[in-house]
Amino acid sequence: MGSSLKEIAERVGTSTASVSIYLNNRDTKRVSSAMKKKIDVAAKELNYRKNIFASSLSKSESKVIGILIPSNIPLFKNGYTNSLLSGIQSSLALKGYSLLFFPSSASSSKENVQEQLQNSAGCDGYILFSTGFCTMEHILWNIRELENTGKPFVTLNIPRVSKEVNQIIIEDLTSLRSLEYLLDAGHEKILLILGRTNGEHMQFILTEYRKILKQRKIPFDNRRIIYGNYSHKDTFLKVSNFLAVHRDISAICAMSDLMASSSLAAVKATGLTVPGDISIIGRNNSLYSELSDPPLSTLEMKIEDAGRSAADLLFEQITNPATCRKIFISGEIIERQSVNEKS
Amino acid sequence: MGSSLKEIAERVGTSTASVSIYLNNRDTKRVSSAMKKKIDVAAKELNYRKNIFASSLSKSESKVIGILIPSNIPLFKNGYTNSLLSGIQSSLALKGYSLLFFPSSASSSKENVQEQLQNSAGCDGYILFSTGFCTMEHILWNIRELENTGKPFVTLNIPRVSKEVNQIIIEDLTSLRSLEYLLDAGHEKILLILGRTNGEHMQFILTEYRKILKQRKIPFDNRRIIYGNYSHKDTFLKVSNFLAVHRDISAICAMSDLMASSSLAAVKATGLTVPGDISIIGRNNSLYSELSDPPLSTLEMKIEDAGRSAADLLFEQITNPATCRKIFISGEIIERQSVNEKS
DNA sequence: TTGTAAGCGTTATCAG
């Protein structure tokens, strides 16, 4: 039952100072070994456990990292975000840090982060996420809020920002490397499957898309873009509808493995074969791509590495504050059996 | 920069008490509206944010729930655990609770929880997970540790325990309902694909397995059990090897959708068809089962519901401590296109 | 080797 240092001290007849010091450093010379034993016994009997709030307050160091996610949709549902988190946690846990996830009920991504930050003072640092829903304006606002805390923080999953902030930049977040891979394989008529119509990420990708087409002198055709909402059903339906009308494409480039899988299902359903008639490439190297029949080639984005890097960078800034850094994570194409050379 | 109530109070010429009370209740009558405005200005200028550690210490209430996971392998990697967490978070966030994940470096599940608990006093409650790796002995030990904290807690993902503890019992964790479904469809020679050889869950399932076979007067055949380690490669390999020798089975019952998908791939690779030659059923109703070709029938376990229930029960125990409760979550079979009636 | 006491930032009580 919530015992305190004071209770232990009283029981063994010493000061809280001695108890605290011993419990935090069993090798201390400050406490006699007789007293050490007594403390051990009392601590066990009283079920002593350190109060993290008292300790953090006293030390002005909490070993707690606040995770700020600008959305109030349920956490831990998105495979992509989970990989990021997994990377973060695996690295930070080694260094003895806990992770704190705040509640939020606001509706905009801006207010969400603000709300989470409201009761967060005392954390040793923060990691700021962004999602596909965020606009650049909100992202910058959130960064400003975070700067005002005076605590170290790093941003993750956000397109490159000119501001002087610690950033892990997942290059392929805004690249179309997988599209270029198809292009290099000789495909020209390609169906592009994006996630959502809104959000900053997709804007970057669209810009990139036009740039690539221009470079290769391929006309831009609005009809060859589909928004699959990262949903199996949506993607399946939209690709099916597309194929019912347009059979002239030779490849599909999807911005997630899930949507690639769904496209695969749609292609098969129309009687076409992969990669015989249509080549498909996904993104993420998630299990979906590996389990598909045929296994899908994909753009592995090194998401977990990104999470780990974020943690490492944050740790660096906490222990030894230095000038801001931007770290780039670049992925690679995983070749499996869903892409053919186009002759 | 970490400003405090005191700074605000000094700047506007009042006491910390007034500032605190106003900031926690904007409608208070204690503070004059003139003073309210001044406080607002100062709070904004100084970037005031409440220190969660000081506040929690003072109130003896933190609005923080500790999540105890008896393993130090990276979190957020397992789809099953993530669903549980998602359910928990979605419910607890509504009630204003934060989630705290502690680091741990120990090797045994018992020491892990102990370590996490060590610095955890001050949380308002705990949720104790168990994994397939835990033995019953460790689980019970962990529960005892938790009882010693005197704080409310609920256990999740643990087989039913006779002790008086709050428990969310996921019935299908230890059921073989999907196997019975195949049996009911007329299949008798069934390949059972379990996860791991160790851990308490699988022991329960094995016991259940023998019981069911006995009831139906089907001989137990050790060779018809494969351990897929929840791994695609392992499962694919082992099922392939199995089929190379034994072609007499008519169905496969896998304890995860992933392993079901992998089995499907293996079956197809040998030239057999699903469900023509072999029926397959998975477990979890994850996207894997939906995306497979053909889509796999599966046992939906209502994992997220379990997480939500855990959160709700914990909240109930925090706000209005009562006698312990055990809540049962039962799943249902999702019928898709991978199971045929065996004539 | 040990005890005393100040302080961490909030909240809550109580007297005005």
Place this chain on the structure above:
DNA sequence: CTGATAACGCTTACAA
């Protein structure tokens, strides 16, 4: 309406 002040439980000088 308001200001002192004593908690909350722990850490850390500083003294002894």
